[in-house]
Amino acid sequence: MTAPTQPADRSQAHPAAQVRPAAPDLLYSDVEDDLRAAVRDLLADRCPPGAVLTRVEGEQPYDPELWRLLAAELGLAGLLVPEELGGQGATAREAAVVLEELGGAVVPTPFLGSAVLATSALLRCDLADEAVVGLLGRLAAGTTTATLAVPLSAAPGGDFPATVRADAEGRLTGRVTSVADTPGAGVLVVPAVGPDGPGLYEVAAADASVGVEPFSSLDLTRPLADVSFTGSAARPLPSADAPAALDAALLTAAGLLASEQLGVAQWCLDETVRYLGQRHQFGRVVGSFQSLKHRLADLWLEVVSARAAARAAADALATGSPDAPVAVAVAQSYAAGVAVHAAEEAVQLHGGIGMTWEHPAHLYLKRAKADEIALGTPGRHRATLATLVKLPPPN
Amino acid sequence: MAKGREAEDGGEDRAEGGAVDAAELRGRVRELLAAHPPGAVSPEEFLRARFDAGLAWVHFPRGLGGLGAPRSLQPVVDAELAAADAPDNDPRRIGIGLGMAAPTILRYGTEEQKQRFLRPLWTGEEPWCQLFSEPGAGSDLAGLRTRAVREPGGDWIVDGQKVWTSSAHTARWAILIARTDPDVPKHQGITYFVCDMTDPGVEVRPLRQLTGEAEFNEVFLTGVRIPDAHRLGAIGDGWRVAQATLMNERVAIGGRVLPREAGMVAAAAATWRERPELRTPELHDRLLSAWIDAEVARLSAERVRQQLAVGSPGPEGAGLKLAFARLNQRISGLEVELLGEDGLRYGDWTMVRPRSVDFYGRDAGYRYLRAKGNSIEGGTSEILRNIIAERVLELPAEPRTDKDAAWKDLPR
Numbered sequence: 001m002t003a004p005t006q007p008a009d010r011s012q013a014h015p016a017a018q019v020r021p022a023a024p025d026l027l028y029s030d031v032e033d034d035l036r037a038a039v040r041d042l043l044a045d046r047c048p049p050g051a052v053l054t055r056v057e058g059e060q061p062y063d064p065e066l067w068r069l070l071a072a073e074l075g076l077a078g079l080l081v082p083e084e085l086g087g088q089g090a091t092a093r094e095a096a097v098v099l100e101e102l103g104g105a106v107v108p109t110p111f112l113g114s115a116v117l118a119t120s121a122l123l124r125c126d127l128a129d130e131a132v133v134g135l136l137g138r139l140a141a142g143t144t145t146a147t148l149a150v151p152l153s154a155a156p157g158g159d160f161p162a163t164v165r166a167d168a169e170g171r172l173t174g175r176v177t178s179v180a181d182t183p184g185a186g187v188l189v190v191p192a193v194g195p196d197g198p199g200l201y202e203v204a205a206a207d208a209s210v211g212v213e214p215f216s217s218l219d220l221t222r223p224l225a226d227v228s229f230t231g232s233a234a235r236p237l238p239s240a241d242a243p244a245a246l247d248a249a250l251l252t253a254a255g256l257l258a259s260e261q262l263g264v265a266q267w268c269l270d271e272t273v274r275y276l277g278q279r280h281q282f283g284r285v286v287g288s289f290q291s292l293k294h295r296l297a298d299l300w301l302e303v304v305s306a307r308a309a310a311r312a313a314a315d316a317l318a319t320g321s322p323d324a325p326v327a328v329a330v331a332q333s334y335a336a337g338v339a340v341h342a343a344e345e346a347v348q349l350h351g352g353i354g355m356t357w358e359h360p361a362h363l364y365l366k367r368a369k370a371d372e373i374a375l376g377t378p379g380r381h382r383a384t385l386a387t388l389v390k391l392p393p394p395n
Numbered sequence: 396m397a398k399g400r401e402a403e404d405g406g407e408d409r410a411e412g413g414a415v416d417a418a419e420l421r422g423r424v425r426e427l428l429a430a431h432p433p434g435a436v437s438p439e440e441f442l443r444a445r446f447d448a449g450l451a452w453v454h455f456p457r458g459l460g461g462l463g464a465p466r467s468l469q470p471v472v473d474a475e476l477a478a479a480d481a482p483d484n485d486p487r488r489i490g491i492g493l494g495m496a497a498p499t500i501l502r503y504g505t506e507e508q509k510q511r512f513l514r515p516l517w518t519g520e521e522p523w524c525q526l527f528s529e530p531g532a533g534s535d536l537a538g539l540r541t542r543a544v545r546e547p548g549g550d551w552i553v554d555g556q557k558v559w560t561s562s563a564h565t566a567r568w569a570i571l572i573a574r575t576d577p578d579v580p581k582h583q584g585i586t587y588f589v590c591d592m593t594d595p596g597v598e599v600r601p602l603r604q605l606t607g608e609a610e611f612n613e614v615f616l617t618g619v620r621i622p623d624a625h626r627l628g629a630i631g632d633g634w635r636v637a638q639a640t641l642m643n644e645r646v647a648i649g650g651r652v653l654p655r656e657a658g659m660v661a662a663a664a665a666t667w668r669e670r671p672e673l674r675t676p677e678l679h680d681r682l683l684s685a686w687i688d689a690e691v692a693r694l695s696a697e698r699v700r701q702q703l704a705v706g707s708p709g710p711e712g713a714g715l716k717l718a719f720a721r722l723n724q725r726i727s728g729l730e731v732e733l734l735g736e737d738g739l740r741y742g743d744w745t746m747v748r749p750r751s752v753d754f755y756g757r758d759a760g761y762r763y764l765r766a767k768g769n770s771i772e773g774g775t776s777e778i779l780r781n782i783i784a785e786r787v788l789e790l791p792a793e794p795r796t797d798k799d800a801a802w803k804d805l806p807r
Binding site: 023024025026027273276277284285287288289290293294296297298300301304305306307308309311312330333334379382383385386389390391392393394395 | 656664667668671674675676679680682683684686687688690691692694695697698701702714717718777779780781783784785787788789790791792793794
């Protein structure tokens with residue numbers, strides 16, 4: 001069929017939405033490719049899907065030796081920490097590549113909680129302060145692991161949490177539900193409201209006054225716990241603007257989560273294509289049926305689209321672009337659904353085997369569904385976007 | 396889809412492009428403007444001079460309107476000339492020539508053909524159309540039955556019927572595929588030609604569409620004479636040549652990188668801002684989802700552009716048109732609904748023959764109806780899904796019975 005000529009230029013962007021960011025770099029650099037290869041090799045060696053299943057059913061959901069190799073040997077724990085503070089001095093772009101790989105293998109590791117959430121919050125604190133610098137150094141070296149004591153569902157742009165109070169002596173009392181990555185975390189970075197307003201505090205997780213109550217989480221590969229403080233001794237982590245520091249951490253993590261979701265979706269697509277290319281029914285390879293090919297083609301399109309969105313968010317965070325809140329809201333709202341759809345298709349297209357406990361598809365489905373809630377639901381990010389791009393809700 | 400990219404770039408060497416940079420291009424633009432002041436010479440004269448200066452499409456070879464420069468530098472030239480208020484070649488009007496015919500001629504044409512056709516094609520003095528689809532050959536394009544028979548003198552005589560031909564009523568030339576050997580399997584018996592639309596055997600009839608307009612045509616070919624010098628590629632090799640055209644067509648339709656909130660979403664967003672009384676919570680969430688999908692599609696196109704620019708093509712190009720069609724249909728449908736009572740009004744059903752195709756023009760009703768074509772023209776979405784599944788995901792093809800039999804023996 002003869003095509004029309006090129007689309008018209010008639011529809012130009014409305015002035016109200018004319019943030020015209022420079023085009024983000026949406027590709028992968030050689031350094032990023034090398035990093036990906038290193039992480040992938042290590043995971044293939046130490047953490048195949050079968051091992052993940054065994055691990056999450058055991059006593060210790062995180063493999064401390066795997067985390068040591070990732071954190072210290074590959075330097076992932078300090079990826080976002082500047083070199084002068086003992087880290088790798090990398091950016092959100094490299095962290096995003098790591099999360100693609102960790103998502104693609106549904107690895108239980110505290111990377112998101114420690115190296116992204118807690119670290120990003122600390123990097124917005126007073127970097128001349130001894131407590132802040134000391135903790136960042138230990139995290140970067142991999143000798144200490146931390147997590148940020150917020151519900152995994154916390155979204156950027158929300159109010160500063162008020163469930164934990166700090167008294168005049170700096171003792172914390174209160175409770176935070178569904179905190180991620182507490183296993184192995186020696187330090188909790190806790191947002192709390194003190195006599196002088198909101199602040200961030202460092203608390204030793206092992207302190208007797210700290211209660212960490214793991215519960216059975218939907219996502220087997222990312223354990224959650226409710227955390228309570230009863231007059232717990234805490235060290236202030238000074239910052240000029242604690243709510244801004246917390247929000248920056250949540251924005252960074254939400255943007256990078258899109259890359260984890262991309263990794264989940266890519267695995268589901270690849271594995272399903274591989275399986276349908278092998279399985280025979282009705283005397284044919286199942287993957288030769290057009291109804292299934294079209295579903296996979298649509299899924300492929302979603303995955304490549306999610307890649308563009310996730311790269312845009314990572315690049316905006318890495319370059320400190322003023323467009324980052326838009327890029328993150330777009331990526332998070334889009335990629336969350338793609339990961340869930342990919343995992344649901346993986347289960348369905350594997351047929352009966354996809355429903356079994358032995359097949360790893362369910363680990364991806366559970367991660368994808370939990371990630372949809374993590375760091376803001378798609379609907380929450382759309383609401384944020386509505387304000388950012390001036391498409392207001394009805395009055 | 397490596398083939399697509401190669402075709403899109405005309406298969407020309409980009410290595411020599413290293414020598415030309417943005418500064419040199421700006422210098423050449425200044426020289427062009429000084430020697431041919433846009434206000435003092437006719438648009439045609441200016442455009443010919445621009446072509447001769449290698450500033451038409453900078454990635455084309457020298458002598459053919461280009462400088463062998465990286466394609467990514469074209470915007471530098473376009474911006475400088477737009478700032479000087481220089482006339483352009485109205486790319487929307489001649490999009491089929493620019494997007495489909497030119498890269499195919501560049502890749503498969505003889506030196507004489509390149510010299511003869513490319514300059515007036517680019518200046519717009521000779522518009523082009525594409526005689527591919529037939530009433531009995533749509534998605535199964537290789538089943539086409541328009542015949543080209545060679546005379547003892549060497550000329551070809553063409554008889555048949557083509558359909559869905561945009562711009563046939565304004566075109567000077569056409570790219571045409573026709574069957575030259577019915578005794579071999581269908582993909583092997585096709586040859587690619589350049590057809591003179593002024594030949595007395597060419598009859599163009601408007602084909603009215605569901606929008607009320609007739610942007611397409613039926614084209615009847617009766618004893619049309621084509622000299623062998625206007626054959627593009629080898630006899631029987633037309634299917635391969637046509638692939639280059641089709642790859643370019645998909646990029647031309649779906650592959651443009653627009654600014655944020657441009658394209659189909661622009662009008663819906665503008666209506667939302669300007670008419671608060673139309674807003675409902677349900678429409679709000681759908682609008683935001685569509686806005687996000689449009690932004691993601693824009694980023695995907697940008698990512699493909701970046702991959703092409705650094706010479707590491709990805710397969711994503713094949714999906715751009717699929718996404719483009721789906722998005723346009725969804726957003727234009729939403730826009731009509733958003734308008735409520737006003738969505739019941741349609742501008743004008745009068746049969747007109749537009750000089751160019753406009754996806755976004757006129758009113759919401761037009762946009763909604765015209766967008767239905769986006770998933771049909773240039774390869775249906777179903778065919779594109781097959782291409783993605785088989786060439787990108789490498790899933791097996793459906794069992795086929797028509798690949799090895801002679802074309803004349805196929806059931807029809």
